[in-house]
Amino acid sequence: DSGVTQTPKHLITATGQRVTLRCSPRSGDLSVYWYQQSLDQGLQFLIQYYNGEERAKGNILERFSAQQFPDLHSELNLSSLELGDSALYFCASSLMTGRLPDTQYFGPGTRLTVL
């Protein structure tokens, strides 16, 4: 158990809908990362937040957005869902001491199925 929690574990929805994925980082970690794992794209970095502020952005679609709240939990919002958004979405967290390197610890993931 990494200490990172994600809810829900599974999500089934229809095209055009909007969903919210939730992540609670390990106790003490200030940074949260979101990754998408799909069969055709593999594991891809989406976005990183550090202490409530966006820190880095990857291949995140404009239909997707994220935020990190004062209690450091994070939410990933996916809207206007398409079949191709079906994937496993991972959250990771790290301490981010400001001294690289930093180790990321991953949650169990949320499996999103868009029908």
Add this chain to the structure above:
Amino acid sequence: AQSVTQPDIHITVSEGASLELRCNYSYGATPYLFWYVQSPGQGLQLLLKYFSGDTLVQGIKGFEAEFKRSQSSFNLRKPSVHWSDAAEYFCAVAPSKAAGNKLTFGGGTRVLVKP
């Protein structure tokens, strides 16, 4: 931009035999390197990491990896495989100098263990 290549998509190994998983990276400087394992239905668990110093790194579950700068490689090894090692293994690289801390993953190698 950094990239990671895992040339072997699938590897089948007999229980008790040795295992080596290949990882090659492309990056302008010395990166930070990681190996993660994903068991079926599970999240990603960190096996080991290389930041600097001794190029032979020991990890959990009896795994080790060797960083070879001249070959831009970071291969993972285990002397004697157990049935519980059947999983998918991901090599990842993080930039040594950049804002943020995003991981770039290889495509993964799925390991099947024969009894």
